Amino acid sequence: MPERWSVTDVLRAVGTSDCRMRLPTAVKINPVALVVAGVSDDERDPVELGVELLAHLEEESLSVADAMDRIETVTTNPGVQREILDTAAMRGVIDREDGLVRPQSGGTYVSFEADVVVREGDFSCARCGAGISTGHFVQFDGGELGPFGSTCVRKVLGRE
Numbered sequence: 001m002p003e004r005w006s007v008t009d010v011l012r013a014v015g016t017s018d019c020r021m022r023l024p025t026a027v028k029i030n031p032v033a034l035v036v037a038g039v040s041d042d043e044r045d046p047v048e049l050g051v052e053l054l055a056h057l058e059e060e061s062l063s064v065a066d067a068m069d070r071i072e073t074v075t076t077n078p079g080v081q082r083e084i085l086d087t088a089a090m091r092g093v094i095d096r097e098d099g100l101v102r103p104q105s106g107g108t109y110v111s112f113e114a115d116v117v118v119r120e121g122d123f124s125c126a127r128c129g130a131g132i133s134t135g136h137f138v139q140f141d142g143g144e145l146g147p148f149g150s151t152c153v154r155k156v157l158g159r160e
């Protein structure tokens, strides 16, 4: 296969029966671009996303109610909310005692610059429902969480 394809090369390849095999390799997918684009709602696993959120909270401890306030941004399904808390506790991501939730993975918190993507548009905040024109999206391995307003994104990550 020639390294550089001239129009003639391409036409010749298309003319053969195995043209699919001989056409230049498709554009390589940039994995970084995929991360930035986020994972669609259908693909993201709410339990994984919720566990990641709990793992990234920048608080030493918070009440179960406060934890639920964050988890509600991932799912409003009470069964899934419970599963997030149970899974996080099972994996040692959080410790639950005396009605408090203690995130255990100190130091892995989301860096505001690197892992929160800001997009302009017509959004409603995933936490408070307010109409916002600047959406903050938190990037997790399991997908994207948001949009949030500037106050709520801090609240969700425990940065108040």
Ligand SMILES: [Zn+2]
Binding pocket: 125, 126, 127, 128, 129, 130, 148, 149, 151, 152
């Ligand atoms: Zn909000």
